[in-house]
Amino acid sequence: MSRPPVECPICHDSMEPDQRLLEHLLEAHTKRELARFTAVEAQAFEDEDLSD
Structure with a gap:
């Protein structure tokens, strides 16, 4: 089974x-x-933590 290629997140x-x-x-x-x-990404992570 082959893995899909890695994609740049930017x-x-x-x-x-x-x-x-x-x-x-x-x-x-x-x-x-x-x-x-x-x-x-850090802000999104922080916002997600606050909404839990």
Whole structure:
């Protein structure tokens, strides 16, 4: 059974079989994009915790 390709959570590109997500993130995205994504995800996680 084969696994679906890994998808970048920022741009939703599928990774090639020989490409790692970390390499893609470092090469394809700016620090600002990575920081924005991290902040939005952290806020969503916090908001979810507060609603429980």
